[in-house]
Amino acid sequence: DTAVSQTPKYLVTQMGNDKSIKCEQNLGHDTMYWYKQDSKKFLKIMFSYNNKELIINETVPNRFSPKSPDKAHLNLHINSLELGDSAVYFCASSQAGEQFFGPGTRLTVL
Amino acid sequence: RKEVEQDPGPFNVPEGATVAFNCTYSNSASQSFFWYRQDCRKEPKLLMSVYSSGNEDGRFTAQLNRASQYISLLIRDSKLSDSATYLCVVNIAGNDMRFGAGTRLTVKP
Numbered sequence: 161d162t163a164v165s166q167t168p169k170y171l172v173t174q175m176g177n178d179k180s181i182k183c184e185q186n187l188g189h190d191t192m193y194w195y196k197q198d199s200k201k202f203l204k205i206m207f208s209y210n211n212k213e214l215i216i217n218e219t220v221p222n223r224f225s226p227k228s229p230d231k232a233h234l235n236l237h238i239n240s241l242e243l244g245d246s247a248v249y250f251c252a253s254s255q256a257g258e259q260f261f262g263p264g265t266r267l268t269v270l
Numbered sequence: 271r272k273e274v275e276q277d278p279g280p281f282n283v284p285e286g287a288t289v290a291f292n293c294t295y296s297n298s299a300s301q302s303f304f305w306y307r308q309d310c311r312k313e314p315k316l317l318m319s320v321y322s323s324g325n326e327d328g329r330f331t332a333q334l335n336r337a338s339q340y341i342s343l344l345i346r347d348s349k350l351s352d353s354a355t356y357l358c359v360v361n362i363a364g365n366d367m368r369f370g371a372g373t374r375l376t377v378k379p
Contacts, residue, residue, distance in 0.1 A: 191365045201355065203314065203369040216366055250313055257302055259359075259367065261313035 163187050166251050166262035173241055174270055180237045181265045183251030191215075192234040193252040193259070194226060203250070209234055241269045273297060274360050276370035284378055287348045291373045293341040293358030303334055305343050306357040308372065314357055317343075348377045 164185045173179055185192060193216075194206040208216035212228045223239040234251060246269045251262040276293045283289050295303075303320035318325065320332040320341050331344040341358055358370035 193365075193367075195369075200371070202371045203357065205367060205369075208365050210365060215364065254365065254367075257304070257319065257361065258316050259306075259314075261315070263313055 164251060164253055164260050164262040166249075166265050168265060169263060170266050170268075172268045172270065175241055175243060177241050178237070178239045179241060179267070180235055181249055181251075181267075183234045183236070183262055185232055185251075185253040185260070185262075187253055187255070187260060188232075189253035189255040189260075190231060191254045192228065192231070193254070194234065194236050195250040195252065195261075197248045197250060197264070199247070207234075207236075238267075241267075243269050245269050272370075273362065273368045274358055274370040276356075276358050276373050278371055278373060280374040280376055282376045282378060283348055285348055285350060287377075288344065288346045289348060289375060290345075291343045291356055291358075291375075293343075293370055295339050295341070295358075295360045295368075297360070297362045298336075298339060300339075300360045300362050302361040303341050304359040304361075305330075305332055305341075306359055306369075308355045308357055310354075314369075317356070345375075348375075350377050350379065353377045 193208045197203045207226045209228045225237045228234045248264045252259045305317040306314040307317045308314040320334045324333045329346045333342045355372040357372045
């Protein structure tokens with residue numbers, strides 16, 4: 161049983177395309193996150209949702225739009241992809257401090 | 271100043287060595303602290319939480335100094351399997367978690 165799952169695992173696409181990454185957690189946690197890990201391996205918070213409500217929105221271009229249809233799901237839609245969007249995107253969920261991460265989605269924009 | 275700063279390493283140590291990592295944070299109102307471990311091309315996983323009184327889990331000891339805004343992780347009797355990147359994580363408020371850039375450790379036979 162995977163606690164936090166993401167799809168797809170790999171995503172290769174052309175500049176200018178629109179793509180989505182899906183995340184699901186079966187831990188019953190209230191809080192979910194999206195993080196971006198760039199080529200320098202720095203993990204940076206992008207968004208956080210608590211019970212389907214957006215509570216953290218870091219300085220992220222508005223081409224990135226998170227959507228939480230229910231508290232077990234947090235999807236990330238990216239419009240007009242740019243070369244600099246290439247990174248690994250991690251979804252995570254948490255309750256009382258500890259965060260559980262998904263396996264990551266490696267996005268490559270050509 | 272970065273919110274969470276770590277020495278990126280790499281630290282290359284022989285098996286059995288003791289190694290210490292340090293981390294400093296800038297927000298004095300930070301509420302909780304953690305060490306995570308990330309293996310190559312994998313997701314981060316919680317190694318241990320860091321408590322004010324210091325805490326130990328087997329070969330791993332974590333310490334927090336709130337006055338100096340400093341966290342440490344000590345690994346004793348290093349094993350080959352300890353090779354990974356160690357991430358210092360600070361909860362600055364609510365659910366807002368900030369990660370350090372990580373310290374890479376390689377344990378050699």
